[in-house]
Amino acid sequence: MIKLLKIEAKKILTYKIFWILIGLYFIFLSAGISMAEFMINNMVDSTNRHLPIPIPHVAIYFFPWVWQNIAFFASIRYVLIFPAMVIIILITNEFTFKTIRQNVINGMSKAEFLASKLQLILLISLAITFLLSIGTLILGLSNTSDISFGLVLEKSSFIFGFFVTILSFQIFALFFGFLLRNTGLSIALFTLYVFIVEPILYYFLKSPIVFKNDISTYLPVNSILRITEYPAIPVLKQVMGLNLQDSVSFLACCIPLFYSALMVGIVYWVLLKRDL
């Protein structure tokens, strides 16, 4: 395991595009998180103009709800797309530069090659989750007045949910990269699927006219994003009548993990079958 990660480290440490995209990811992520409260209250203000009894302003950065809120804002498509693109570029580069051929010639098995990319995804997911946890802790600690240990950890299952989200979203990107092998094509089709094809499918499947039971939760990207379905804003519950989730459900994590396992299986099978 260490050996394969050592090789991956050499491939990315001095790769500018990798660091630019990761940097952009953190800029968008922190901008999104720090703007969230302001933007929600803006919405509240404009709604209040039409209401006889105004809705109070919301606060979202305090324990224990800050875990869920940060997990929600970090699980937005527009933010998740950055690490996914990093993965697509790193994988399709190997085909463009034909370095996957050279790795195999030099004595790497195809299984090891796939494992090295999966380990990289695991490492990136752990690193992002870790940094996000630190950020959430700082944000929570500075915005919560009455802090206790139990309160801080109460909703921390959401950060585990976020880990599953970022892990399976990158594996979805890996799937596109390995099957299409071409950088431009993979990014185009991946973006098209995530932002256009699946949202259309989602509304189609959600409609009770089409299916009696809502099966839209089983769409791959939707299942990933639904792990943290809503931010924890009590006013949403009152105004819109939404059922807010209490914690990350085990079942909600199972669906994307099942997809991930399936996709890794398909990639491995194709890799063995196809000539390099």
Next chain:
Amino acid sequence: METILSVNNISKRYGKIQAVNDLSLEVKKGQVFGILGPNGSGKTTTLSTILELIRANKGDFQWFGEEPSKESRKRIGSVIESPNFFPYLSPAINLKIVADIKDHDYGDIDRVLILTGLYERRNSRFKTFSFGMKQRLAVASALLGNPDVLILDEPTNGLDPQGIAHIRELILSIASQGTTIILASHLLDEVQKICSHVAVLDKGKKLFDGKVSEVLAISDSFELASHDLEGLKKVVAQHPAFQSITPSSDQILVYFKDEVKAEELNQFFFLKGIILSHLSERKRSLEQHFLELLDDNK
């Protein structure tokens, strides 16, 4: 002698094109084995198959008497087609990746960079290299860690004359240390200068194989003419080294099995009562010879 590689009846088809057709080869330890053939004769497909980049439709092969595996590939250094490295990494880091995969330490990297003349450029990015330098880095990567077998696919392709001479010298000096070398080339002259054994491929089929000195032995030919052309044809067939004859309207082209000298030939005909009006020795170029070998098998 220990068998390094045995290839048994492999075939590979790409759609309608039969790239390799029922090919068998045997490479023994210490041989410099040339795979010679024109472009598209299946050389690279054969090498890609034995390096497990592509799967043959039929047949199998063994490395070092064992089923092929990643462990056997770690004992082989290869240059296949274009040099494949990360363009944004320096040669030193690119070679470290190779060393990691092969389970070597980094101690040998400087040696192969010096050997291929790239040491001064070890920290520039690969994409700033000229094609010749890229090709030399590919050779350096193949040499890393002193592999038991070296596989070289057109190693001098795209190099300038100096580069070609340098790489050939390098190959010969590695071969002299007992490393087995498998070299694919469409240059007959290259195979003849470097290899001890050769297999000639055309359209995916092996035409013949054996020692270079035997397969590529060159019989000289002579252009002969006489006023008595019919008599000349009869007499020439009686020559002990006679091989074949290609007649034309006013002269004949005669091939001999062994080396024949012009003055001996002149004397031979004179004693048989034939006066030659034309006697000219024709040295066939190696390329011409190679084309004739291919032609014979059509």
